[in-house]
Amino acid sequence: MRGVRRERSGRGPLPGFGLSTGVTVFTLGLVVLLPLAAVALQASALSPRKAWEIVASPRALASYRLSFGAAAAAAALNTPLGVLVAWVLARYRFPGRALFDALVDLPFALPTAVSGIALLAVYARTGWVGRWLAPLGIQTAFSPLGVVIALTFIGLPFVVRAVQPVLEDADLAVEEAAAVLGATRGQTFARVLLPTVAPSALTGFAMAFARGLGEYGSVVFVSGNMPMRTEITPLLIVTRLEQYDYAGATAIAVVMLLASFGLLLAIHRLQAWTRLRAGIA
Amino acid sequence: MTIQVRGVSKSFGAQPVLREVHLSVPEGELVALLGPSGCGKTTLLRILAGLEVPDSGEVSHGGRALLDRGARERNVGLVFQHYALFRHMTVGENVAFPLRVRKRPRAEVEARVRELVGLVQLEGLAGRYPHQLSGGQRQRVALARALATRPEVLLLDEPFGALDARVRQELRRWLRRLHDELHVTSVFVTHDQEEAFEVADRVVLMNAGRVEQEGTPAQVFEEPASPFVMRFLGAVNVFRGHVDGGRAWVGDLEFSAPALAERSPAHVFVRPHDLELSSAPLPGSFPARVERVTVLGASVRVELRAPGYGERLEAELDLPRSHALALRPGDGIHVSPRRVRVFPGHDLEPDSLTASAL
Amino acid sequence: MKAAELVEAGPPAPPPPALALAPGARARFRRAEEDPPWARRTLIGAALLFLAVFLLLPAAAVLGEAFRGGLWAWAQAVTEPEARAAIRLTLLVAAIAVPLNTAFGLAAAWSVTRFRYPGKSLLLALIDLPFGVSPVIAGMSVVLLFGARGLLGPWLQAHGLKVVFAVPGIVLATVFVTFPYVARELIPFMQAQGTEEEEAALVMGASGWQILRRVTLPNVRWSLLYGIILCNARAMGEFGAVSVVSGHIRGLTDTIPLHVEILYSEYAFRAAFAVASLLFLLALLTLAAKRALRWSQRRERRPGGEA
Numbered sequence: 001m002r003g004v005r006r007e008r009s010g011r012g013p014l015p016g017f018g019l020s021t022g023v024t025v026f027t028l029g030l031v032v033l034l035p036l037a038a039v040a041l042q043a044s045a046l047s048p049r050k051a052w053e054i055v056a057s058p059r060a061l062a063s064y065r066l067s068f069g070a071a072a073a074a075a076a077l078n079t080p081l082g083v084l085v086a087w088v089l090a091r092y093r094f095p096g097r098a099l100f101d102a103l104v105d106l107p108f109a110l111p112t113a114v115s116g117i118a119l120l121a122v123y124a125r126t127g128w129v130g131r132w133l134a135p136l137g138i139q140t141a142f143s144p145l146g147v148v149i150a151l152t153f154i155g156l157p158f159v160v161r162a163v164q165p166v167l168e169d170a171d172l173a174v175e176e177a178a179a180v181l182g183a184t185r186g187q188t189f190a191r192v193l194l195p196t197v198a199p200s201a202l203t204g205f206a207m208a209f210a211r212g213l214g215e216y217g218s219v220v221f222v223s224g225n226m227p228m229r230t231e232i233t234p235l236l237i238v239t240r241l242e243q244y245d246y247a248g249a250t251a252i253a254v255v256m257l258l259a260s261f262g263l264l265l266a267i268h269r270l271q272a273w274t275r276l277r278a279g280i281a
Numbered sequence: 282m283t284i285q286v287r288g289v290s291k292s293f294g295a296q297p298v299l300r301e302v303h304l305s306v307p308e309g310e311l312v313a314l315l316g317p318s319g320c321g322k323t324t325l326l327r328i329l330a331g332l333e334v335p336d337s338g339e340v341s342h343g344g345r346a347l348l349d350r351g352a353r354e355r356n357v358g359l360v361f362q363h364y365a366l367f368r369h370m371t372v373g374e375n376v377a378f379p380l381r382v383r384k385r386p387r388a389e390v391e392a393r394v395r396e397l398v399g400l401v402q403l404e405g406l407a408g409r410y411p412h413q414l415s416g417g418q419r420q421r422v423a424l425a426r427a428l429a430t431r432p433e434v435l436l437l438d439e440p441f442g443a444l445d446a447r448v449r450q451e452l453r454r455w456l457r458r459l460h461d462e463l464h465v466t467s468v469f470v471t472h473d474q475e476e477a478f479e480v481a482d483r484v485v486l487m488n489a490g491r492v493e494q495e496g497t498p499a500q501v502f503e504e505p506a507s508p509f510v511m512r513f514l515g516a517v518n519v520f521r522g523h524v525d526g527g528r529a530w531v532g533d534l535e536f537s538a539p540a541l542a543e544r545s546p547a548h549v550f551v552r553p554h555d556l557e558l559s560s561a562p563l564p565g566s567f568p569a570r571v572e573r574v575t576v577l578g579a580s581v582r583v584e585l586r587a588p589g590y591g592e593r594l595e596a597e598l599d600l601p602r603s604h605a606l607a608l609r610p611g612d613g614i615h616v617s618p619r620r621v622r623v624f625p626g627h628d629l630e631p632d633s634l635t636a637s638a639l
Numbered sequence: 640m641k642a643a644e645l646v647e648a649g650p651p652a653p654p655p656p657a658l659a660l661a662p663g664a665r666a667r668f669r670r671a672e673e674d675p676p677w678a679r680r681t682l683i684g685a686a687l688l689f690l691a692v693f694l695l696l697p698a699a700a701v702l703g704e705a706f707r708g709g710l711w712a713w714a715q716a717v718t719e720p721e722a723r724a725a726i727r728l729t730l731l732v733a734a735i736a737v738p739l740n741t742a743f744g745l746a747a748a749w750s751v752t753r754f755r756y757p758g759k760s761l762l763l764a765l766i767d768l769p770f771g772v773s774p775v776i777a778g779m780s781v782v783l784l785f786g787a788r789g790l791l792g793p794w795l796q797a798h799g800l801k802v803v804f805a806v807p808g809i810v811l812a813t814v815f816v817t818f819p820y821v822a823r824e825l826i827p828f829m830q831a832q833g834t835e836e837e838e839a840a841l842v843m844g845a846s847g848w849q850i851l852r853r854v855t856l857p858n859v860r861w862s863l864l865y866g867i868i869l870c871n872a873r874a875m876g877e878f879g880a881v882s883v884v885s886g887h888i889r890g891l892t893d894t895i896p897l898h899v900e901i902l903y904s905e906y907a908f909r910a911a912f913a914v915a916s917l918l919f920l921l922a923l924l925t926l927a928a929k930r931a932l933r934w935s936q937r938r939e940r941r942p943g944g945e946a
Binding site: 129 | 678679693694700753755765775780790814847869
């Protein structure tokens with residue numbers, strides 16, 4: 001057996017470091033870095049002026065407004081409602097609880113195309129809900145509202161699943177202490193529980209937002225894809241690709257990537273901050 | 282086939298954990314590494330097992346360098362504090378594992394497993410899973426598993442730390458008897474002084490990565506080499522004084538301190554049971570006031586205040602003596618230190634083990 | 640207080656009923672018994688209303704529309720040749736992507752949770768990357784690399800190989816999108832488990848593969864299985880990335896989700912929903928599997944187990 005003394009000292013005694021790390025790094029390079037490098041390369045082929053023209057065109061700007069706005073609205077809607085659902089699932093017993101608990105993951109497990117046509121079936125003019133809303137003048141499908149609804153569906157599990165474990169693991173003794181010290185249930189909730197779940201709710205919001213930004217399948221059916229009105233940014237990219245305008249597609253993709261990376265970073269930071277606070281709490 | 286550790290040092294990042302550790306474990310003996318959390322004893326054990334590699338130093342067993350071999354080749358038995366039993370294998374499969382990975386023939390494996398399960402007195406439980414056993418039973422399985430390949434060295438990392446007090450007591454005695462039967466060279470890590478004393482032939486006291494003292498339990502208790510050792514091994518009263526020319530002074534009291542000739546400040550350490558209490562003054566005594574009397578069972582702890590000597594002193598008496606003195610809080614009493622240990626030096630490291638704080 | 644005083648004060652008052660623990664009641668529900676019933680019912684009602692509107696309604700719509708024409712029409716839509724081709728392609732893509740990503744997930748989890756080295760957080764961020772990138776961009780990057788006007792386009796054409804608008808492109812796009820799923824399930828779990836059992840096995844003389852096979856895999860099987868199921872669900876259901884890459888050549892480069900889109904765009908609503916219901920069933924199976932796996936995992940841990 002070759003000398004094992006100093007070389008491996010820092011890493012740990014278990015075998016397989018070379019193989020596992022090698023495979024990991026190699027595959028990451030191939031599957032993740034290579035495609036992104038292609039995007040970066042293509043993007044760098046554009047002159048800054050041309051890139052700006054594409055990225056700041058009215059159509060692109062309209063799509064950013066829609067994508068970011070709808071994603072933010074959907075995530076914002078999901079946050080308080082998601083906390084509510086998490087609370088109810090974590091704390092109360094009622095018939096069908098297990099079923100609903102399982103169903104919360106449905107948007108996560110359901111292919112986006114199926115979500116897309118399902119939402120259309122519900123919210124189109126002739127749809128299950130749409131037909132009641134149409135006479136009221138509320139248009140859901142083929143409007144920004146439809147996009148928000150679709151993204152709410154998509155983002156639903158994120159907040160719930162982020163907050164639920166925190167509520168389930170919460171130390172009941174803390175709540176009891178608050179009650180013994182004289183707090184009403186409402187005060188206990190507002191002053192003791194809410195601060196505990198706030199970080200994870202925030203993380204859930206960020207994750208729902210990030211997911212909503214990039215969402216394609218479930219939105220393109222419901223939105224109607226009218227340029228300047230209900231065209232989401234990913235669709236803009238697809239359109240350009242179909243026209244072989246690789247440069248244009250890449251430019252807009254870079255905008256999206258920057259937003260995604262920024263969000264991912266924020267989420268990582270939030271999760272670290274949550275862990276820190278949970279450790280203190 | 283002694284285990285020799287020479288000059289072993291290790292740091293984790295910027296944090297030094299072991300500093301120039303020297304010790305030897307004679308063949309067939311059970312040596313306890315005793316010390317507070319963070320003193321490096323577990324790291325040293327893991328170095329012996331091959332799970333950590335020292336930054337410098339040598340480790341040999343029977344003259345052969347141990348560090349050239351990885352954990353897999355050393356054939357040591359290792360028992361973890363939290364058992365580390367394979368949760369998806371039965372007791373029998375756990376014990377058989379070291380033999381199976383060495384591809385021993387099935388008949389041999391079965392016979393050896395039977396033998397070991399009998400040795401640790403778990404006959405009939407070989408088909409159970411770890412989660413179906415009690416903590417004490419699990420640790421015995423871990424021990425049987427560690428002994429399966431007849432290792433030359435047995436390493437135990439706080440093996441009874443996760444068990445409750447009574448089980449711990451039973452297993453301690455049982456382990457000692459097992460060792461007397463098998464005589465495997467063993468190293469045992471613990472932070473519990475009583476446990477080390479009960480189980481081990483020799484005790485190695487460690488503190489902050491260094492070996493403070495090595496010896497039999499009686500040796501380290503009666504002749505502690507440093508204030509750390511004295512305080513770690515039990516409650517102690519500390520008096521501040523000075524030494525000069527082979528004698529030590531605390532207030533009006535004088536003690537002999539033959540090894541210390543130079544004049545310097547010093548601390549005089551006295552165990553609670555070495556403080557004699559009397560109603561009348563005796564030569565070499567000082568007056569004190571009783572603060573509290575606590576019956577601990579077979580012995581009685583008396584907390585005292587003696588202005589000029591100590592604010593919180595502790596004496597220990599047996600019940601008969603305590604009855605004879607009939608002490609009440611507030612009473613005056615006279616205290617004579619009988620056996621003392623003198624250590625030169627200015628400051629003591631802050632340490633919660635001290636019975637009194639001056 | 641002397642003993643006599645305590646006795647005279649009488650026995651302590653019984654604890655208020657709300658705090659008394661009913662035998663067998665799980666601690667976390669104890670708290671909720673204290674909320675006034677009206678509050679409880681309102682909250683439950685509000686939550687269920689939200690879930691019903693946003694979850695149940697679309698789910699019911701899929702099933703309702705799929706079977707509106709009756710079972711026979713459904714069966715026809717699902718078995719006609721182009722649908723079958725789409726099913727075959729979907730299965731093929733999953734059969735390639737899932738094992739690849741599982742092997743990667745195991746390697747990554749082993750590397751990250753069993754060793755100490757710098758740069759791990761960068762590695763973890765990179766593994767999570769496909770998760771945060773829009774699927775359209777994933778497909779786009781495949782096109783940029785392998786498309787007719789892409790970086791490797793000329794080389795591929797010279798060799799008569801087609802990646803984009805062909806099956807290999809779909810496989811690549813799917814692999815990218817489903818890349819992190821297995822790793823993401825394994826890593827936190829293996830992190831939490833700790834390395835003691837593996838170290839024990841090492842000291843007992845086991846080789847790396849023996850440790851993996853006999854100690855690690857049995858311990859992580861539920862997380863691994865769940866990761867594989869999630870990976871599979873995403874591989875079969877991916878739409879955005881595959882849509883960009885496939886070229887929508889019916890019968891050749893259509894997966895089930897793409898086929899659904901084509902049917903819908905041709906106003907063959909019934910057929911579209913029928914095919915979509917297959918994926919819906921897959922989603923339900925995934926959810927059921929998650930439930931079963933979590934239950935098994937919890938059952939293993941409960942009787943005072945090592946975890």
